[in-house]
Amino acid sequence: MENLDQLRALGLFDSRVPRYTSYPTAPVFSPAVGADFQAECLERLDPAKPVSVYVHIPFCERLCWFCACRTQGTKTLSPVESYLDTIEAELAHIAVHLPRGVRMGRLHWGGGTPTILPPAMIHRLSQSLKAVIPPAEEFEFSVEIDPTMVDDAKIAALKDEDMSRASLGIQDFWDKVQKAIGREQSFEATERCVRALRDAGVVSLNTDLVYGLPYQTVDTVRASVEKVLSLAPDRVALFGYAHVPHMSKRQNLIDEATLPGDVERYHLFCAASAMFQEAGFDAIGIDHFARPDDGLATAMRKGRLRRNFQGYTEDTCGTLIGLGASSISRFDGGYVQNAAATGAYTQRIDAGTLAGYRGYCLTEQDKLHARAIEMLMCDFRIDSRTLRAEFGDVCGALAPIHGTVAAKFQGMAEQMGEDLRIREEGRPLTRIIAAEYDQFRSIGATFSRAS
Ligand SMILES: C[S@@+](CC[C@H](N)C(=O)[O-])C[C@H]1O[C@@H](n2cnc3c(N)ncnc32)[C@H](O)[C@@H]1O
Ligand code: SF4
Structure with missing residues (x-):
């Protein structure tokens, strides 16, 4: 004590x-640095160095109350289809500035829920990206997956497009917690998804867990961790619940009186962390765990662990091109964020400019x-x-x-x-x-x- x-x-x-996924952090970005800077940075890229690419899919069929991610609910695919049109138009704008020969070393689809895309749209998006920024010889493709929003056909489509890594949202397996955070997901559905991904040859599987959620106690978190371990992931992210209802209005649906107190929250993290380490995982940075043979653990041992907008990574590419609403690009010279709301993002692209609207020039x-x-x-x-x-x-x-x-x-x-x-x-x-x-x-x- x-x-x-x-x-x-x-x-x-x-x-x-x-959380320092960038420095300076996004609130420091200024509207004085936008599309012009983005164009200059793209033009200065060295074709000999592969780039990483991030695509943001800001749609979910369900809107979980706890979630602070930038996303919007939809029950139909028509806004998703229009969004793909806009991404393709954004790619066309980028192509104007991209030096010939730039290749993509890594591709990550995040959200929101990228697996809201049906197989045909998965192929369409992937092919459009590869047509403008062809994959490098060493290419890794990772996708954030909601286990309740994916099926064998989507997994097969992602695999056909060379997905090698997947990140699964779990959060907590206890139904009382799931009800309180407005996200219900059975262990069986998650297990089925893990099996399908393994059968499809995914080599690295990450699971997201959250501590500090309503009603969690050390015992219930331990029970969730036990279940996660039975799924044999390669990596685990153990995020502290960020309760920010001023930014994420749907969090107002969460009863604050049910949230664990400060000390309890600390013990929840310690209990889960101890279990992962006892199970043979290496602790990575402030909130990740990885099997010793996973790339993240190897990178840590070799002093090559890095941090980017997605959290910890072994990706050492200096450039990250962010596509889609609210995505942030990182260049050697600084950061540029795309217009955050889908409407504002679409307007910029339709007006014939790059989508960058605020950023920061690094000294x-x-x-x-x-x-x-x-x-x-x-x-x-x-x-x-x-x-x-x-x-x-x-x-x-x-x-x-x-x-x-x-x-x-x-x-x-x-x-x-x-x-x-x-x-x-x-x-x-x-x-x-x-x-x-x-x-x-x-x-x-x-x-x-x-x-
Ligand atoms: C884009 S979401 C997950 C992808 C997918 N839509 C799903 O639900 O499985 C990425 C992760 O951010 C984390 N996250 C979202 N809101 C959070 C919050 N308020 N506090 C901490 N972590 C949060 C969750 O662990 C979530 O799995
Ligand atoms: S947790 Fe996933 S499915 Fe739920 S609202 Fe957030 S991004 Fe959407």
């Missing part, structure tokens, strides 16, 4: 800090801070030797922050020569410590809780 008191005193339960100093924060989030350590190799002597500029952090987080973080290391006991504070390196903290955006 002494450790918990110290974590509390250092802000574990009170801090609202970013060399930003890049240094971004890399330091990424190192903390991935490796719990800022390694000065690697930083020096990437940035030269300017990385000395971080030394005063290291000093402040070591003093403020005594016993939890320590300065070792020119390095800063978060100790095992201090890991729950990682986002709070990373925020010390964030030069934009004062902009006052509201983030989810750190614990």
